[in-house]
Amino acid sequence: MNTRTNLGKTLIIVNPTAQSGAAATAAQQVQRFLSMYMHDDSAFEVVHTTHPRHATQIASQATDYNTVLALGGDGLVHETACGLMAIGSEARPCLGVLPVGSGNDYARTLGMDQTMGADLSWLSHARKRAMDVGRIDYVGEAGRGTDYFVQTFSCGLDAAIAIGTYELRKSTGLSGDTLYLASGLNVFGIGYRRFPLRVKFEDEAWHELESIIMAIQIGPTYGSGFRICPDADPSDGLFDICYAHGKIPRAIALPVFLRAKNGHHLSSRYVHGRRAQSVRPLFDGEDYPLQADGEQIRARSATITMVPSALTVLAPAMSR
Incomplete structure (x- = not known):
């Protein structure tokens, strides 16, 4: 009972x-x-x-x-x-x-x-679940700051898409995945570019990436249901990370993005996944698109660390 x-x-x-x-x-x-x-x-x-x-x-x-x-x-x-x-x-x-x-x-x-x-x-x-939280310690023109996220931190084109939904929502009245798709088509149009990124996972050596997306996930989705990391578990103490790297032409990048709606992007040779408890990205300038749970962040560098079971959260009794 x-x-x-x-x-x-x-x-x-x-x-x-x-x-x-x-x-x-x-x-x-x-x-x-x-x-x-x-x-x-x-x-x-x-x-x-x-x-x-x-x-x-x-x-x-x-x-x-x-x-x-x-x-x-x-x-x-x-x-x-x-x-x-x-x-x-x-x-x-x-x-x-x-x-x-x-x-x-x-x-x-x-x-x-x-x-x-x-x-x-x-x-x-409702039942109470212990849920992970991501901590972001960043450095920008305004100095140092700390933020948190409960679902996603991303940088690159996927962050630009999330940021682009702000004005698009006001001008069109769109919502949900339709809004995210519309913003995505805008970014993959004249806004398409690759983003140089230096990143360190855990205590490994630095990786030099020519990236279009980098998503650091606690939960499996972002952008109103895009299954960017389908197997992410929000209470396992690990980030699930998905990034697309390489000289990816727009004609290939756009279909990969659209396939992420159902998690099918992972079969692309340009898409990589891994797990970690800490990630340290370095960005090329303050205008590099960054977002945490859809909220824009301005930074030159960040240290992102997992805070396991940091929040007790109400969930429906039948959820996993």
Whole structure:
């Protein structure tokens, strides 16, 4: 028999602009659900974000809460997780994800689908999973910084595609894999290029790559379901890494990219995969496209390390 999940004192962080305002409506549904589920309106609080990185600030101060629910897309999940990582492990609240975004890759990794942002019945019997987190210590023109990611860090064309979705979403209203594909076709058009990259895996020698993509994954997908590392396990303490290297003409690179939707890109002789606990990439200039969970980062170099089982995350009871 499944036992009811005890959420404890709960904070709900809402991005009211997610999915063209759908998250704001979903927030009202969450409040009604929690009011009935907890029988105590004082046991939860709802806070709306108003500017970039606001969720990180809110979550970093959530030391009096047992659970923090992120209601929005991958960007909000990213910001919320970064804030929670600023809290010591002993006091760190549990993270819950209510997917109302265009990509929802982290929710997909947790075994969720889009309906679970509105149908909250799964929360009643959610299970708690210990999930890995990636740490990024980077150096850029503005100095040194630290960020985290829960799903993906990438550099090169795939990062340019993720970054390109920002304006494309505003101008076209596209979402999900259609948005990612449209941005991809733009980048593989006049924006196509290869990116020189020096990278060190673990304590190995430096590799000199002529790369188009480099994805460092905790979960299997990015870009709204592209199965870039199909076998990635978000709780095994290892990054799954996929990179495409060599003098790859656009006529070959584009089909390889499109085949990644179903994980079939791995059969290409240009595509390589491996696992590691740490990766150190050096980039050719500050304009090198970099992204973590879809959020842009500006850096010349980075040290990316695995933080095993850093977050306790709510997942549907039937997920693996």
